[in-house]
Amino acid sequence: xxxxxxxxxxxxxxxxxxxxxxxxxxxxxxxxxxxxxxxxxxxxxxxxxxxxxxxxxxxxxxxxxxxxxxxxxxxxxxxxxxxxxxxxxxxxxxxxxxxxxxxxxxxxxxxxxxxxxxxxxxxxxxxxxxxxxxxxxxxxxxxxxxxxxxxxxxxxxxxxxxxxxxxxxxxxxxxxxxxxxxxxxxxxxxxxxxxxxxxxxxxxxxxxxxxxxxxxxxxxxxxxxxxxxxxxxxxxxxxxxx
Amino acid sequence: xxxxxxxxxxxxxxxxxxxxxxxxxxxxxxxxxxxxxxxxxxxxxxxxxxxxxxxxxxxxxxxxxxxxxxxxxxxxxxxxxxxxxxxxxxxxxxxxxxxxxxxxxxxxxxxxxxxxxxxxxxxxxxxxxxxxxxxxxxxxxxxxxxxxxxxxxxxxxxxxxxxxxxxxxxxxxxxxxxxxxxxxxxxxxxxxxxxxxxxxxxxxxxxxxxxxxxxxxxxxxxxxxxxxxxxxxxxxxxxxxxxxxxxxxxxxxxxxxxxxxxxxxxxxxxxxxxxxxxxxxxxxxxxxxxxxxxxxxxxxxxxxxxx
Amino acid sequence: xxxxxxxxxxxxxxxxxxxxxxxxxxxxxxxxxxxxxxxxxxxxxxxxxxxxxxxxxxxxxxxxxxxxxxxxxxxxxxxxxxxxxxxxxxxxxxxxxxxxxxxxxxxxxxxxxxxxxxxxxxxxxxxxxxxxxxxxxxxxxxxxxxxxxxxxxxxxxxxxxxxxxxxxxxxxxxxxxxxxxxxxxxxxxxxxxxxxxxxxxxxxxxxxxxxxxxxxxxxxxxxxxxxxxxxxxxxxxxxxxxxxxxxxxxxxxxxxxxxxxxxxxxxxxxxxxxxxxxxxxxxxxxxxxx
Numbered sequence: 001x002x003x004x005x006x007x008x009x010x011x012x013x014x015x016x017x018x019x020x021x022x023x024x025x026x027x028x029x030x031x032x033x034x035x036x037x038x039x040x041x042x043x044x045x046x047x048x049x050x051x052x053x054x055x056x057x058x059x060x061x062x063x064x065x066x067x068x069x070x071x072x073x074x075x076x077x078x079x080x081x082x083x084x085x086x087x088x089x090x091x092x093x094x095x096x097x098x099x100x101x102x103x104x105x106x107x108x109x110x111x112x113x114x115x116x117x118x119x120x121x122x123x124x125x126x127x128x129x130x131x132x133x134x135x136x137x138x139x140x141x142x143x144x145x146x147x148x149x150x151x152x153x154x155x156x157x158x159x160x161x162x163x164x165x166x167x168x169x170x171x172x173x174x175x176x177x178x179x180x181x182x183x184x185x186x187x188x189x190x191x192x193x194x195x196x197x198x199x200x201x202x203x204x205x206x207x208x209x210x211x212x213x214x215x216x217x218x219x220x221x222x223x224x225x226x227x228x229x230x231x232x233x234x235x236x237x238x239x240x241x242x
Numbered sequence: 243x244x245x246x247x248x249x250x251x252x253x254x255x256x257x258x259x260x261x262x263x264x265x266x267x268x269x270x271x272x273x274x275x276x277x278x279x280x281x282x283x284x285x286x287x288x289x290x291x292x293x294x295x296x297x298x299x300x301x302x303x304x305x306x307x308x309x310x311x312x313x314x315x316x317x318x319x320x321x322x323x324x325x326x327x328x329x330x331x332x333x334x335x336x337x338x339x340x341x342x343x344x345x346x347x348x349x350x351x352x353x354x355x356x357x358x359x360x361x362x363x364x365x366x367x368x369x370x371x372x373x374x375x376x377x378x379x380x381x382x383x384x385x386x387x388x389x390x391x392x393x394x395x396x397x398x399x400x401x402x403x404x405x406x407x408x409x410x411x412x413x414x415x416x417x418x419x420x421x422x423x424x425x426x427x428x429x430x431x432x433x434x435x436x437x438x439x440x441x442x443x444x445x446x447x448x449x450x451x452x453x454x455x456x457x458x459x460x461x462x463x464x465x466x467x468x469x470x471x472x473x474x475x476x477x478x479x480x481x482x483x484x485x486x487x488x489x490x491x492x493x494x495x496x497x498x499x500x501x502x503x504x505x506x507x508x509x510x511x512x513x514x515x516x517x518x519x520x521x522x523x524x525x526x527x528x529x530x531x532x533x534x535x536x537x538x539x540x541x542x543x544x545x546x547x548x549x
Numbered sequence: 550x551x552x553x554x555x556x557x558x559x560x561x562x563x564x565x566x567x568x569x570x571x572x573x574x575x576x577x578x579x580x581x582x583x584x585x586x587x588x589x590x591x592x593x594x595x596x597x598x599x600x601x602x603x604x605x606x607x608x609x610x611x612x613x614x615x616x617x618x619x620x621x622x623x624x625x626x627x628x629x630x631x632x633x634x635x636x637x638x639x640x641x642x643x644x645x646x647x648x649x650x651x652x653x654x655x656x657x658x659x660x661x662x663x664x665x666x667x668x669x670x671x672x673x674x675x676x677x678x679x680x681x682x683x684x685x686x687x688x689x690x691x692x693x694x695x696x697x698x699x700x701x702x703x704x705x706x707x708x709x710x711x712x713x714x715x716x717x718x719x720x721x722x723x724x725x726x727x728x729x730x731x732x733x734x735x736x737x738x739x740x741x742x743x744x745x746x747x748x749x750x751x752x753x754x755x756x757x758x759x760x761x762x763x764x765x766x767x768x769x770x771x772x773x774x775x776x777x778x779x780x781x782x783x784x785x786x787x788x789x790x791x792x793x794x795x796x797x798x799x800x801x802x803x804x805x806x807x808x809x810x811x812x813x814x815x816x817x818x819x820x821x822x823x824x825x826x827x828x829x830x831x832x833x834x835x836x837x838x839x
Contacts, residue, residue, distance in 0.1 A: 052430075053427065073427075073430035074435045074436070077430070077433040083431060085427075089428050091421055091428055092424060093420065093423070094424065101417065102417060102428075102432045102434075112413075156433065297642075299650065301653070344823055344827055345826060348826065348830050350645070351649075352781070352826060354582070355778075356826070358770070358773070359771070359774035359777075359815075359819070362770055362771060363815050363816060363819050367813075369812065373812065374810070477657060480650075484650070514664075515661065516661070517657045517658075517660060517664065518657070518665070519661075520657050520661070521655060522654070524653070524657065525630070525651055525655065525658070528651045528654060529633065529651070
């Protein structure tokens with residue numbers, strides 16, 4: 001395996017608040033890694049810096065050994081990073097297919113016209129939205145919007161996929177489908193970094209987990225082991241439980 | 243190309259031919275009226291071309307219009323006419339790039355503020371230059387261009403503008419503009435270079451507006467900065483585009499024609515109270531039809547259809 | 550010549566600071582981008598002119614009439630025009646666009662009314678136009694008075710906003726309009742008050758300007774523009790920032806007019822604006838527009 005993503009001393013300050021404090025870790029190609037931590041621990045901020053949504057205050061992010069920190073999102077997207085958002089962001093005035101075509105048309109292969117439409121239909125079928133292509137995206141249910149957002153991210157043919165609480169808000173049946181979907185990505189060799197609170201999903205999906213608390217990385221290792229780490233337990237449940 | 247688009251182009255071509263033939267039948271007053279109306283149709287459509295999808299309110303229409311008009315005033319005697327138009331377009335492009343590069347990567351309000359004072363700035367700079375360097379204020383334009391000639395040029399520019407607007411909607415850049423209108427964050431994460439796209443669109447829009455000014459300039463014969471940079475032009479363009487709906491291809495056209503006729507009538511009958519009425523009409527549009535007539539009609543139809 | 554330029558610059562800058570404070574309140578607290586702000590200034594200048602030439606009331610007393618009128622005008626504009634827009638706005642961006650458009654219309658209405666009454670000629674009156682010797686140079690007494698008035702009014706407002714509970718509540722709305730209601734602040738009332746104070750400051754600025762400058766019915770745009778640039782330079786909603794940036798802009802303009810060319814002052818202003826946009830869009834003194 002080779003290294004795909006490397007974070008080195010990544011830091012983000014908002015005024016006086018340090019949201020992410022000197023975080024370093026790396027992802028091997030093909031890994032599915034969970035990024036965990038209590039609310040406000042800085043997980044989403046880390047994703048936002050990797051995808052270029054926020055510029056880092058300090059530190060370095062490298063993709064395939066090439067520095068991407070501080071680049072704008074469109075540049076980073078073209079280098080092979082795709083993401084979903086914590087609060088799903090559909091493009092409501094476009095159709096479901098157009099949502100996916102957007103990623104194809106401006107992704108790394110720049111597909112357009114008939115080829116793009118066929119590819120979009122294939123991506124939609126893969127997430128279980130076959131036959132919904134011509135509906136307005138704003139009319140989809142919440143879970144279907146999440147599926148569409150995943151299809152849009154996958155249409156970019158990413159090397160690295162960032163999922164920000166993509167499984168949140170699903171019922172048990174949907175959760176099962178969602179987990180299977182992500183597992184299928186793993187089989188396709190896509191590297192996934194997911195911020196998630198659903199512990200069952202993390203155990204089922206992630207070979208490795210990274211835990212953050214108050215902006216710092218406090219643990220990094222095989223999932224089961226990491227979740228037993230006393231410092232991790234303390235971060236989640238408070239001092240009395242360690 | 244499907245049969246439907248072919249038919250659409252055919253109809254558009256016929257309408258264009260009919261409009262072009264108008265001066266052969268109508269009198270000189272009709273031609274004057276048509277020049278003004280076509281000018282505003284192009285201005286409003288070009289304004290909507292940029293401001294519709296990006297929702298950036300540009301208050302600089304007359305800055306570019308004036309640049310076009312004044313460039314003709316300066317070069318009409320030294321350069322051949324087509325070259326004068328080219329020079330005007332290039333100056334408009336350069337100014338648009340300066341404005342765009344300094345403001346379009348920031349929040350929209352910076353752009354508004356910058357464009358708000360731009361016409362005044364350019365007017366003062368031109369005045370300063372004329373007074374200090376050339377020693378005169380005001381220039382005469384004697385060009386062998388007939389009113390019909392001006393009208394046909396504007397009509398051609400209008401056709402080109404519509405063709406561009408329509409054509410871009412069929413490319414992936416048209417999709418990108420729709421995406422930007424919906425959610426800029428998603429747009430950039432899908433690989434769209436938002437700033438560059440906005441800049442390109444602003445530049446195209448500005449060049450078209452500059453050309454309107456340049457083409458209409460010979461009608462004045464005498465030109466000075468306060469004529470070329472009259473802020474009412476920015477204002478009218480804005481109202482027209484908003485009334486019709488800036489985010490649709492035909493919206494600005496639909497707003498420009500009735501408002502142009504209304505303003506012609508108002509300025510002839512109430513020359514002193516004209517700006518007051520103008521302001522009130524504008525405020526009424528902002529309050530009653532914030533998305534334009536087309537959007538209002540569409541939502542009415544949709545409601546009617548659902549019933 | 551240097552001392553003269555410095556003094557004139559401070560006088561002009563004091564006026565800019567006063568005017569910009571009002572605009573930064575309107576934009577920072579009420580979230581309204583008021584493009585008709587300069588027209589309010591010019592209207593007050595005409596009022597002072599009418600009071601002085603027609604009724605013999607000197608401009609300092611004129612302030613006592615113009616400032617309350619400006620307050621009432623701002624209060625009414627907010628209540629009648631802005632409040633419906635605030636209520637229907639889905640986000641800060643839509644309110645910004647709506648308010649820009651509505652006040653752009655208002656600009657033409659006010660300007661049109663002034664053109665009907667006063668025409669488009671340059672207007673001025675002569676009040677306290679006597680030389681006073683300061684630091685070895687002579688400066689008109691009306692300019693000194695204008696500067697003093699700007700400092701007193703601006704300083705008074707600053708103290709009011711920073712030292713009273715009422716002022717703190719207003720500033721709280723500027724910082725966080727969503728959490729201010731949690732501590733019992735009526736955001737809409739605060740916005741309306743801030744907008745009205747902005748109107749009062751514009752009126753005060755107009756009267757002060759009329760004491761030492763000529764003005765025309767169409768000059769409002771330039772004042773709005775300069776006030777906006779000062780507001781951005783100082784950081785939106787930042788009162789002290791507006792004060793310093795206003796003085797700075799006045800000095801720069803006067804020096805450009807004295808040593809370069811009086812026709813290039815607006816160009817200099819724009820150059821500063823460009824520099825700010827390129828290097829410090831959040832303003833010289835922090836706090837971004839968003």
